[in-house]
Amino acid sequence: MELPHFLLADNTDTPDNLYIIHxxxxxxxxxxxxxxxxxxxxxxxxxxxxxxxxxxLMETAEAFFEREMQRLEAEA
Structure with missing residues (x-):
């Protein structure tokens, strides 16, 4: 299995934070x-x-984040 380059993560211990994992x-x-x-x-x-x-890398990660947020908003 090949992992995606970026993952989006959250944690209930830090509900105000959202993480991008490379x-x-x-x-x-x-x-x-x-x-x-x-x-x-x-x-x-x-x-x-x-x-x-x-x-x-940070520019690519930010573009990934923006794309993911747009997709999540479109699903809502």
């Missing part, structure tokens, strides 16, 4: 409302490359 390297959990990111993998490489990679 399942591929570099793995992270992003609290989308709190804007906190927990990196699960050590980031390796040149600083400039890392900055660009992280910025691209």
């Amino acid at each position: 399942t591929q390297y570099p793995r992270f959990i992003w609290d989308i409302y709190g804007d906190d990111v927990e990196w699960l993998d050590e980031l390796e490489g040149e600083e400039e490359e890392l900055v660009n990679e992280v910025a691209s």
Whole structure:
């Protein structure tokens, strides 16, 4: 089974938070409302490359989130 690159998650212990989980390297959990990111993998490489990679990942994650929210609203 291949996991999707991004997953959307919530937790009843933190009902005001919603999380995006990136399942591929570099793995992270992003609290989308709190804007906190927990990196699960050590980031390796040149600083400039890392900055660009992280910025691209966050843009892709945000696009995923917006798409998922639109789909959920359409189902409601």
